[in-house]
Amino acid sequence: MSAAGPPEAGREAPRVAVARLRSRAGARAEVRGWVYHLRSSGKIHFLQVRDGTGIVQAVAVRGEVPEPLFEAVGALTQESSLLVRGRVREEPRAPGGAEISLEEMEVIHRAEGYPITPKEHGPAFLLEHRHLWLRSRRQAAILRVRDAVIGALRDFLRKKDFVCVDSPIFTPAACEGTTTLFAADYFGEKAFLTQSGQLYAEAAAMALGRVYCFGPTFRAEKSKTRRHLTEFWMLEPEMAFATLEDVMDLAEEMLVDAVSTVLETRKEELKVLERDLGKLESVKRPFPRISYAEAARLLKESGIPFEEGGDFGAPEEAALSQRHDRPVMVHRYPHAVKAFYMKRDPADPGKALCVDVLAPEGYGEIVGGSQREDDYETLVARLAEHKLPRESFEWYLDLRRYGSVPHGGFGMGLERTVAWICGVEHLRECVPFPRMLYRIYP
Amino acid sequence: MSAAGPPEAGREAPRVAVARLRSRAGARAEVRGWVYHLRSSGKIHFLQVRDGTGIVQAVAVRGEVPEPLFEAVGALTQESSLLVRGRVREEPRAPGGAEISLEEMEVIHRAEGYPITPKEHGPAFLLEHRHLWLRSRRQAAILRVRDAVIGALRDFLRKKDFVCVDSPIFTPAACEGTTTLFAADYFGEKAFLTQSGQLYAEAAAMALGRVYCFGPTFRAEKSKTRRHLTEFWMLEPEMAFATLEDVMDLAEEMLVDAVSTVLETRKEELKVLERDLGKLESVKRPFPRISYAEAARLLKESGIPFEEGGDFGAPEEAALSQRHDRPVMVHRYPHAVKAFYMKRDPADPGKALCVDVLAPEGYGEIVGGSQREDDYETLVARLAEHKLPRESFEWYLDLRRYGSVPHGGFGMGLERTVAWICGVEHLRECVPFPRMLYRIYP
Numbered sequence: 001m002s003a004a005g006p007p008e009a010g011r012e013a014p015r016v017a018v019a020r021l022r023s024r025a026g027a028r029a030e031v032r033g034w035v036y037h038l039r040s041s042g043k044i045h046f047l048q049v050r051d052g053t054g055i056v057q058a059v060a061v062r063g064e065v066p067e068p069l070f071e072a073v074g075a076l077t078q079e080s081s082l083l084v085r086g087r088v089r090e091e092p093r094a095p096g097g098a099e100i101s102l103e104e105m106e107v108i109h110r111a112e113g114y115p116i117t118p119k120e121h122g123p124a125f126l127l128e129h130r131h132l133w134l135r136s137r138r139q140a141a142i143l144r145v146r147d148a149v150i151g152a153l154r155d156f157l158r159k160k161d162f163v164c165v166d167s168p169i170f171t172p173a174a175c176e177g178t179t180t181l182f183a184a185d186y187f188g189e190k191a192f193l194t195q196s197g198q199l200y201a202e203a204a205a206m207a208l209g210r211v212y213c214f215g216p217t218f219r220a221e222k223s224k225t226r227r228h229l230t231e232f233w234m235l236e237p238e239m240a241f242a243t244l245e246d247v248m249d250l251a252e253e254m255l256v257d258a259v260s261t262v263l264e265t266r267k268e269e270l271k272v273l274e275r276d277l278g279k280l281e282s283v284k285r286p287f288p289r290i291s292y293a294e295a296a297r298l299l300k301e302s303g304i305p306f307e308e309g310g311d312f313g314a315p316e317e318a319a320l321s322q323r324h325d326r327p328v329m330v331h332r333y334p335h336a337v338k339a340f341y342m343k344r345d346p347a348d349p350g351k352a353l354c355v356d357v358l359a360p361e362g363y364g365e366i367v368g369g370s371q372r373e374d375d376y377e378t379l380v381a382r383l384a385e386h387k388l389p390r391e392s393f394e395w396y397l398d399l400r401r402y403g404s405v406p407h408g409g410f411g412m413g414l415e416r417t418v419a420w421i422c423g424v425e426h427l428r429e430c431v432p433f434p435r436m437l438y439r440i441y442p
Numbered sequence: 443m444s445a446a447g448p449p450e451a452g453r454e455a456p457r458v459a460v461a462r463l464r465s466r467a468g469a470r471a472e473v474r475g476w477v478y479h480l481r482s483s484g485k486i487h488f489l490q491v492r493d494g495t496g497i498v499q500a501v502a503v504r505g506e507v508p509e510p511l512f513e514a515v516g517a518l519t520q521e522s523s524l525l526v527r528g529r530v531r532e533e534p535r536a537p538g539g540a541e542i543s544l545e546e547m548e549v550i551h552r553a554e555g556y557p558i559t560p561k562e563h564g565p566a567f568l569l570e571h572r573h574l575w576l577r578s579r580r581q582a583a584i585l586r587v588r589d590a591v592i593g594a595l596r597d598f599l600r601k602k603d604f605v606c607v608d609s610p611i612f613t614p615a616a617c618e619g620t621t622t623l624f625a626a627d628y629f630g631e632k633a634f635l636t637q638s639g640q641l642y643a644e645a646a647a648m649a650l651g652r653v654y655c656f657g658p659t660f661r662a663e664k665s666k667t668r669r670h671l672t673e674f675w676m677l678e679p680e681m682a683f684a685t686l687e688d689v690m691d692l693a694e695e696m697l698v699d700a701v702s703t704v705l706e707t708r709k710e711e712l713k714v715l716e717r718d719l720g721k722l723e724s725v726k727r728p729f730p731r732i733s734y735a736e737a738a739r740l741l742k743e744s745g746i747p748f749e750e751g752g753d754f755g756a757p758e759e760a761a762l763s764q765r766h767d768r769p770v771m772v773h774r775y776p777h778a779v780k781a782f783y784m785k786r787d788p789a790d791p792g793k794a795l796c797v798d799v800l801a802p803e804g805y806g807e808i809v810g811g812s813q814r815e816d817d818y819e820t821l822v823a824r825l826a827e828h829k830l831p832r833e834s835f836e837w838y839l840d841l842r843r844y845g846s847v848p849h850g851g852f853g854m855g856l857e858r859t860v861a862w863i864c865g866v867e868h869l870r871e872c873v874p875f876p877r878m879l880y881r882i883y884p
Contacts, residue, residue: 017603017651019603032682032683032847033651034648034845035845051651052605052647052649052650052651052652052653052682053603053650053651079844079845080845081845081846081847108845108846108847108848109816109845109846109847111843111844111845112843114844114845129837129840130837131642131645131837131838131840131841132645132840132844134645134646134648134649134650135648135649139649140649140650143605143607143646143649143650144605144650146606147605147606147607150606151596151600151606154593154596158593161459161461161495163494163585163586163589164588164589164592164593165585165589165874166658166675166873166874167874167875168673168874168875168877168882169611169635169658169660169673169877170672170673170877170882171882172882172883172884182626182627182628183626183627184624184625184626184627184635185624185625185626186624186672186882187662187664187879187880189882191882193611193626200573200874200875200884203573203574203576203884204576204585204874205494206476206576206577207494207576207577207581207582207585208494208495208576208582208585208586209459209475209493209494209495210494211494215657215658216608216611216657216658218611220629222629230612230628231610231611231612233608240474240494241474374551395571395573395883395884396573396884398571398573398574399573401553401554402521402553402556402574403476403477403521403522403523403550403551403553403556404523404550404551405474405523405550405551406550431608432607432608432609432610432642432646433609433610433642435610435611435612437629438629440610440612440613440614440628440631440633441614441837442614442642442645442837442838
């Protein structure tokens with residue numbers, strides 16, 4: 001606390017969040033926050049104060065405010081914490097539509113030598129200072145979009161009767177093989193950190209009809225691309241009595257809803273991110289739905305070297321998505337490149353009843369889903385083909401022993417979806433504290 | 443699929459969720475689900491079908507339905523999956539207020555020998571079959587209450603301008619010492635699974651003002667009581683520019699909101715759980731707020747042996763909470779029994795500016811919070827006193843180097859709160875797939 005007194009003093013100006021200042025135009029208000037930027041013309045100080053909900057400019061004119069206050073403002077340092085009080089003025093050119101005529105100020109804590117300056121910093125430096133980097137306008141905007149996406153997804157699913165049923169993080173067995181799993185010591189036994197809650201969501205769907213899990217998942221991939229995190233959040237809805245068509249309908253409707261919610265509630269943040277709003281506004285139903293076979297034909301026609309039968313890599317996904325102004329759904333991949341639990345297409349047993357949703361602008365796969373194999377004998381055979389230990393999956397087989405029904409769902413990578421909506425290149429900026437190969441600090 | 447044909451056939455009766463059947467009274471409807479129970483009087487079959495949203499009774503009267511249909515209903519087995527169609531009748535005595543006069547039925551998959559029967563099973567057996575146990579009326583009700591609590595908490599925080607900022611699971615250091623941490627192999631290095639996202643939430647609060655994280659947390663406690671899980675969900679709001687009073691106000695308002703939302707939206711489930719609604723209806727503001735010193739005096743007066751200066755155990759918490767019809771807030775514990783990051787009370791430096799919220803009916807602590815130490819030098823001294831490695835906390839100290847502000851927050855154990863609201867004794871029933879000492883399957 002500075003000598004100017006405790007923040008509780010002098011309360012005739014009510015505390016207002018920057019995002020709500022405009023509604024106080026003409027009246028006095030108090031803002032509590034941090035110095036984001038200070039620009040001075042000699043005669044006028046333009047002090048930008050951020051409080052987490054936005055940034056407001058407080059203006060102090062020499063001669064109009066007491067000289068000691070004017071001097072004190074001029075001596076402020078970046079990221080010092082403070083209270084400012086003054087009259088709110090409508091100002092259409094300001095981000096939140098309002099400005100403050102500074103009348104009083106109290107410095108709470110003076111910051112010296114804040115490491116992140118307006119100059120350019122390299123990614124290693126910024127990641128090392130992630131706990132401070134979050135304060136920058138761009139990073140805060142991404143986190144606020146991420147929050148809006150999370151809220152939109154959960155609201156959407158609730159309206160559709162889905163029940164949140166969290167899957168466990170500690171798992172005894174691998175869903176898709178153990179090579180990319182993190183192992184933990186569980187009281188002397190080995191446990192793995194979940195790669196996907198899907199198998200558990202399937203069990204819950206048989207109990208509650210429509211469910212979803214939404215939590216952190218883990219991939220021990222030794223990959224250093226801008227598309228990889230070792231820890232990321234995944235949303236996995238699962239529906240009993242559902243076909244691949246139902247899965248595609250749900251993914252489509254949910255993505256449209258999430259994008260339109262962000263457009264409605266996070267316009268200011270999208271502006272900070274310099275996002276081309278037209279690209280988001282065109283995300284409407286219906287999304288193009290093309291089969292893997294059609295996709296393979298399109299790739300060949302475009303002269304992209306691609307061996308039919310294999311999975312798509314980043315170049316193929318980019319080529320396919322760039323043909324459309326909205327996400328494209330590619331369905332019915334060869335079962336050989338997909339997981340054991342996917343049901344095969346009765347019309348073409350070489351294919352799986354699955355779908356990948358590829359985001360536009362080359363953002364690649366954001367959703368992967370399928371109808372699940374619901375026949376007991378077939379699933380037993382699949383486990384053997386994939387050399388998975390049957391004893392670990394006995395409980396999963398139970399779902400096919402007792403009242404099996406057609407069912408399906410998908411997994412949506414939260415950070416990949418946020419990256420696309422924000423128009424951000426690197427996943428590491430789309431999660432609060434990124435975990436990557438060689439990085440678990442801070 | 444049975445020979446009766448695919449579920450897509452004969453669609454003039456629209457598919458309706460059991461929870462919405464009542465609105466279809468007088469019309470035909472189709473329900474897809476599982477056989478929950480079958481009772482027959484010889485002349486009449488009472489077939490209970492569950493679909494995840496509720497349980498409906500379908501009635502088939504011999505002579506009124508074709509004889510093969512009547513026979514087929516009589517041969518149904520528990521948990522077989524099926525479609526039933528018929529006319530919806532209002533029936534005030536039925537749980538959802540409606541019944542179906544059975545006209546058609548299609549068996550999708552016949553279940554043989556479903557292991558969980560209406561007879562009593564021991565907890566070990568039920569936990570081993572958790573993937574099926576979820577289908578029972580009681581377990582499904584608990585999960586639906588859990589879902590409503592999650593939704594209420596997130597909605598409440600959104601209305602109050604809190605931004606969801608997920609904290610990481612992999613952490614390089616311990617928040618409160620390493621003895622109860624799970625270690626994982628992180629590409630050859632050791633990483634710990636988070637016990638609390640608070641330190642990260644503090645960093646995010648300095649960026650966004652009001653934030654919360656809500657995810658799984660881990661405690662490697664070799665404890666086998668009904669009050670312990672090794673993996674549980676914790677909600678942790680954190681506010682910049684906040685005092686202990688603000689923290690208590692927030693916890694109080696949030697708990698009242700969560701309970702009233704459950705009362706409004708999950709009445710049917712509370713009935714299944716035979717919850718005394720009066721106990722929940724009395725959860726209103728204000729909650730009693732008593733200091734640790736007062737609490738210690740009350741315990742002594744009640745003749746409970748208790749050494750002042752120590753933390754409260756389950757018997758003390760129960761004794762304190764049973765004096766009130768709503769949660770009680772105990773504040774200002776001796777700092778010696780609390781974490782290093784708590785700010786000490788300027789009025790009594792032996793005490794910490796902290797609060798525990800004890801649920802009524804002996805459910806114990808559901809919330810623990812505090813104002814955080816915001817002075818750099820003091821925090822450095824606390825780390826040394828607690829023998830914590832300073833280098834792991836350099837980033838955390840940065841929050842006190844650059845624009846430190848008074849701030850605070852709390853952690854709320856989701857499953858403990860759900861146990862209390864549901865009136866359920868064991869935490870293991872309040873999480874979808876419990877992880878305990880000696881249990882990570884299924």
